[in-house]
Amino acid sequence: STVPSFSSSFSPPQLPPFDYEPKPYTGPLADDVFTKRKKFLGPSLFHYYQKPLNIVEGKMQYLYDESGRRYLDAIAGVVTVSCGHCHPRVLDAIMEQSKLLQHATTIYLHHAIGDFAEALASKMPANLKVVYFVNSGSEANELAMLMARLYSGNLGMISLRNSYHGGSSGTLGLTALNTWKYPIPQGEIHHVVNPDPYRGIFGSDGARYAKDVQDHIDFGTSGRVAGFIAETIQGAGGAVELAPGYLKNVYFIVRKAGGVCIADEVQSGFGRTGSHYWGFETQGVIPDIVTMAKGIGNGLPIGAVVTTPEIASVLASKIQFNTFGGNPVCSAGGLAVLRVLDEEKRQAHCADVGTHLIGRLKDLQQRYDIIGDVRGRGLMVGIEFVSDRKEKTPAKAEAAVLLEKLRELGVLVGKGGLHANVFRVKPPMCFTKDDADFLVDALEYSLAKF
Numbered sequence: 148s149t150v151p152s153f154s155s156s157f158s159p160p161q162l163p164p165f166d167y168e169p170k171p172y173t174g175p176l177a178d179d180v181f182t183k184r185k186k187f188l189g190p191s192l193f194h195y196y197q198k199p200l201n202i203v204e205g206k207m208q209y210l211y212d213e214s215g216r217r218y219l220d221a222i223a224g225v226v227t228v229s230c231g232h233c234h235p236r237v238l239d240a241i242m243e244q245s246k247l248l249q250h251a252t253t254i255y256l257h258h259a260i261g262d263f264a265e266a267l268a269s270k271m272p273a274n275l276k277v278v279y280f281v282n283s284g285s286e287a288n289e290l291a292m293l294m295a296r297l298y299s300g301n302l303g304m305i306s307l308r309n310s311y312h313g314g315s316s317g318t319l320g321l322t323a324l325n326t327w328k329y330p331i332p333q334g335e336i337h338h339v340v341n342p343d344p345y346r347g348i349f350g351s352d353g354a355r356y357a358k359d360v361q362d363h364i365d366f367g368t369s370g371r372v373a374g375f376i377a378e379t380i381q382g383a384g385g386a387v388e389l390a391p392g393y394l395k396n397v398y399f400i401v402r403k404a405g406g407v408c409i410a411d412e413v414q415s416g417f418g419r420t421g422s423h424y425w426g427f428e429t430q431g432v433i434p435d436i437v438t439m440a441k442g443i444g445n446g447l448p449i450g451a452v453v454t455t456p457e458i459a460s461v462l463a464s465k466i467q468f469n470t471f472g473g474n475p476v477c478s479a480g481g482l483a484v485l486r487v488l489d490e491e492k493r494q495a496h497c498a499d500v501g502t503h504l505i506g507r508l509k510d511l512q513q514r515y516d517i518i519g520d521v522r523g524r525g526l527m528v529g530i531e532f533v534s535d536r537k538e539k540t541p542a543k544a545e546a547a548v549l550l551e552k553l554r555e556l557g558v559l560v561g562k563g564g565l566h567a568n569v570f571r572v573k574p575p576m577c578f579t580k581d582d583a584d585f586l587v588d589a590l591e592y593s594l595a596k597f
């Protein structure tokens with residue numbers, strides 16, 4: 148039923164107007180950066196597009212390439228730029244702090260770290276009041292896993308198939324998404340069935356998936372575990388929202404087995420899902436440890452682990468030290484992020500724009516069989532492409548072509564999921580309804596011309 152609403156003479160959709168002039172760029176061009184210097188970057192050079200894209204400037208939800216061309220950034224530097232690129236208030240906070248003090252390790256006190264820790268703790272429910280700062284999501288999850296193991300006195304960790312929790316050696320054990328999974332010894336990690344309502348074997352039955360966690364504990368461990376970690380909406384996994392009721396059931400099972408429950412809010416945190424601040428609120432649970440990074444610093448390298456005083460106390464007998472964790476500039480930037488999100492009411496904005504975007508995408512789905520699923524919440528949205536709706540055959544090659552077409556039209560989206568056939572739309576939280584309309588029109592234009 149591929150019935151494009153565009154006639155063949157329809158002209159390409161145009162980006163919404165935006166009052167900003169990028170600075171003239173005179174630096175090295177894409178060819179120089181990506182071709183001549185490729186050997187220095189090695190496999191760390193990981194980019195989506197056939198032709199390299201040299202991004203030289205960012206302003207709010209838009210990016211500019213070397214020629215001054217504007218793009219809608221619908222993936223936000225992989226869900227990192229929460230407030231907007233170079234948001235003036237975050238920028239001011241970073242500049243002011245940089246002029247005063249750029250670094251002091253946590254063996255000294257500086258007010259920025261205290262201010263930020265207090266503000267962050269005020270966003271957490273219950274007794275989650277102790278904040279450890281680190282530099283990335285991987286470090287946050289490493290620390291959370293250490294705490295879980297020390298606190299419980301057990302080693303076994305449970306994570307979801309299709310999950311991504313980081314690329315360090317410990318978190319690679321938790322990660323199960325095959326695209327990212329290097330074969331390293333992972334020790335005492337159990338990967339349970341993914342509660343994916345679209346592709347999962349138990350449909351939307353959260354309680355049935357939770358039973359698999361119980362089975363792993365009963366048949367694969369001594370009956371005791373250290374902890375369980377999951378995102379509420381999987382990020383790299385393709386914006387998969389866990390089946391309803393899943394976390395409530397699993398948290399009960401895991402706690403009964405002596406484990407602690409960790410919510411990885413690296414992507415779903417800060418109100419992107421349209422909830423108050425955290426993705427876990429959408430499942431009505433309160434974790435024992437919450438990890439976060441990415442959006443917390445609007446692009447600055449900072450992450451955090453927030454937990455209860457009881458769990459934090461397991462680190463009291465030794466030194467748990469992180470040279471850059473809680474760096475003054477990152478802390479000042481992070482504090483400004485929280486203030487901007489609150490004052491600009493970004494959570495409600497995400498809910499509103501997200502509903503509009505998902506509605507329009509679902510409408511598109513009616514007309515294009517290749518769109519197998521549209522899912523997500525707020526501005527954490529997934530579009531899954533299939534070549535056969537009934538069989539749900541992943542349309543990986545088609546997704547790769549569409550990605551290039553969207554780039555040509557000025558839209559940058561993320562690609563991911565188990566089969567690299569899911570577009571992830573997770574823009575800066577200042578993304579507007581006009582941006583959403585442009586994105587959907589650009590997608591329809593690309594599909595119609597397929």
Ligand code: PLP
Pocket residue numbers: 225282283284285286288311312313314378382383411412413414440441
């Ligand atoms: N957890 C989740 C859910 C992530 O998406 C990521 C990164 O994409 C990480 C952890 C690791 O974060 P980082 O890349 O900052 O180490």
